[in-house]
Structures are given as structure tokens and as C-alpha cells.
Amino acid sequence: MADTVLYEVSDGLATITLNRPEAMNALNIATKVALREAAESAAGDTAVRAILLTAAGDRAFCVGQDLKEHIGLLASDRETGAGQTMNTVKEHYNPIARALAGAPKPVVAAVNGVAAGAGFGFALTADYRIVADTASFNTSFAGVALTADSGISWTLPRVIGPSRAADLLLFPRSIGAQDALELGIANRVVPAAELRAEAGKVARALAEGPTVAYAAIKEAVAYGLTHSLEETLEKEDELQARAGQSEDHAIAVQAFVNKEKPKYLGR
Ligand SMILES: CC(C)(COP(=O)(O)OP(=O)(O)OC[C@H]1O[C@@H](n2cnc3c(N)ncnc32)[C@H](O)[C@@H]1OP(=O)(O)O)[C@@H](O)C(=O)NCCC(=O)NCCSC(=O)/C=C1/CC=CC=CO1
Numbered sequence: 001m002a003d004t005v006l007y008e009v010s011d012g013l014a015t016i017t018l019n020r021p022e023a024m025n026a027l028n029i030a031t032k033v034a035l036r037e038a039a040e041s042a043a044g045d046t047a048v049r050a051i052l053l054t055a056a057g058d059r060a061f062c063v064g065q066d067l068k069e070h071i072g073l074l075a076s077d078r079e080t081g082a083g084q085t086m087n088t089v090k091e092h093y094n095p096i097a098r099a100l101a102g103a104p105k106p107v108v109a110a111v112n113g114v115a116a117g118a119g120f121g122f123a124l125t126a127d128y129r130i131v132a133d134t135a136s137f138n139t140s141f142a143g144v145a146l147t148a149d150s151g152i153s154w155t156l157p158r159v160i161g162p163s164r165a166a167d168l169l170l171f172p173r174s175i176g177a178q179d180a181l182e183l184g185i186a187n188r189v190v191p192a193a194e195l196r197a198e199a200g201k202v203a204r205a206l207a208e209g210p211t212v213a214y215a216a217i218k219e220a221v222a223y224g225l226t227h228s229l230e231e232t233l234e235k236e237d238e239l240q241a242r243a244g245q246s247e248d249h250a251i252a253v254q255a256f257v258n259k260e261k262p263k264y265l266g267r
């Protein structure tokens with residue numbers, strides 16, 4: 001049986017590829033376990049300076065929970081009275097969202113097709129979404145009488161605002177790539193045939209960038225969203241000191257003065 005998630009690290013870039021194209025990259029248990037492992041490895045490995053999250057095939061990025069597996073689990077839960085099925089949120093969805101959204105390095109999602117339910121949620125944990133013109137997004141949760149998970153109730157209102165987020169969660173429907181771009185869900189839309197090459201360029205550029213500064217930028221933006229201006233200014237002071245002490249800062253300034261392109265070390 002093929003691996004449900006592929007994980008590759010090359011030149012500081014970790015590429016995580018959901019690999020069940022025949023099942024629209026739906027998240028069965030094996031896929032969730034492997035995705036959690038890959039996301040936690042990529043986030044925690046200091047040799048990894050950027051993460052690219054994508055999926056195999058040209059039809060789907062990820063349609064969320066594998067409902068064909070889920071229906072069997074629900075039935076056995078009812079038979080045994082165990083009620084274990086929903087533990088997947090604690091065991092899989094939360095750790096995956098935590099690892100990706102909290103990674104101290106840039107995360108790029110290359111959305112190659114439909115992203116639904118937790119698949120949409122995981123795309124939203126990325127800092128930058130590059131999207132095929134054939135792709136679409138659907139919150140889907142209410143369509144199967146569920147509420148939000150995979151961090152989407154945190155990420156979606158931050159990306160598109162609370163009113164629009166409530167609309168998309170209460171009335172799940174497919175949002176095409178162009179509409180996603182206008183809403184701010186997609187950062188960039190490219191022809192489907194160019195997605196992998198363009199996403200690779202973006203992710204590699206970030207993997208070669210000033211990693212300490214990128215981590216500080218992510219921390220500063222997350223902090224600023226939930227703190228006062230005064231608290232945020234204090235935080236910026238602390239984070240700027242950290243970035244300013246990095247070797248990459250000295251390299252960047254020297255390269256600027258020398259009129260050269262900086263070659264960052266990621267520290
Ligand atoms: C909007 C769709 C995602 C895409 O629509 P469309 O392009 O028209 O494709 P379809 O014809 O509907 O689907 C093609 C085949 O893929 C199968 N499929 C699609 N989604 C799933 C899925 N989630 N699980 C299993 N299989 C799926 C579909 O049955 C077709 O197969 P056949 O060719 O054999 O017929 C649309 O497909 C859609 O709305 N899908 C459902 C999306 C969804 O509800 N996802 C789950 C949300 S819940 C979640 O993600 C997280 C949790 C977390 C915790 C606990 C429990 C559950 O969920």
C-alpha cells in the first residue's frame with residue numbers, strides 16, 4: 001500500500017504531500033497519524049526552514065475527514081457505546097493544526113484542488129496559500145452536522161473577518177479560486193499546470209530566507225492580534241532584539257552595503 005503522506009526534506013524545505021488522490025486525499029486514520037508525524041517533525045526540526053503542504057493529484061487538496069471510514073467508526077461506537085470516534089479531534093486534528101499554525105518558520109500551502117472541512121482548515125494554517133485556478137474551498141462541517149475543527153474557527157475569521165467566516169460556516173458552499181483570492185483566502189492564483197513549480201519557487205525562497213526574522217514576524221503578528229498596542233510595542237522590542245542579534249541580520253546588512261545578494265544561514 002502506498003504511503004498516505006509523503007515527507008521529504010531537501011535544502012531546508014520540508015514538503016508534506018497528502019497522498020490518497022484516489023480518495024480525494026480524505027483523512028482516514030492512517031493519513032491523520034502520518035500527517036501529524038510529518039507536521040510535528042517539520043515544525044520541530046531546526047534544519048527545516050520552511051514547510052510546503054500540498055497533495056497528490058489534480059482534483060483534490062483534501063476533502064477533510066474520510067466519511068466513508070467515519071461511518072463505520074460511528075456504527076461501531078454505537079454498538080460498543082465507546083464513543084471513541086470524536087477523539088480524533090484531540091488525537092489528530094488539534095496536534096496537526098497546532099504544529100502547522102505554530103511552526104516557527106513559514107508554511108506555504110499549495111492548494112491543487114478542492115479543500116473541504118479539515119482540508120480547508122489545514123490550508124488556512126499556512127502563512128501563504130498559492131492556489132490552482134481549478135481549486136475550490138468549502139467549510140463543509142455544517143453539511144455533516146458538525147461544528148468547526150482543525151483551527152478553522154480561529155484562522156478563518158482572522159483571514160476574512162468574523163461575519164464572512166460565520167456565513168461560510170453556516171452556509172457551506174464551494175468558493176472558487178478567484179473568489180477565494182478576492183476574499184483573501186488565496187494569496188495567489190496560478191494556472192493549475194503551473195502550481196507545483198510556482199509553489200516550489202515560493203517555498204524555496206522562504207527556506208533560503210532569514211529564518212529567525214520570519215519566526216519573529218509570525219510571533220509578532222499572532223501576538224498583535226490579541227494584545228493592546230502598548231503590549232505589542234513591548235513584544236516588537238523583544239522580537240526585534242532577537243532578530244537583530246541573528247547572524248542573518250549581520251549578513252543582510254553587509255550584503256546591502258556590498259550591493260550583493262545575501263546568503264542566509266537561517267540563524
Ligand atoms: C464539495 C466536495 C468536497 C467536492 O464535490 P465534487 O467535486 O462534486 O466531488 P464529489 O462527486 O462529491 O466527490 C467525489 C468522490 O469523492 C468522495 N468524497 C468526497 N468527500 C469525501 C469525504 N470527506 N470522505 C470520503 N469520500 C469523500 C465522494 O463520495 C465521491 O466518491 P465516489 O466517486 O465514490 O462517489 C464534496 O465531495 C463534499 O461535500 N464532500 C464532503 C466534504 C466533507 O463533509 N468533509 C468532512 C467534513 S468534517 C471534517 O473534515 C472533520 C471532522 C473532524 C472530526 C470528527 C468527525 C468528522 O469530521
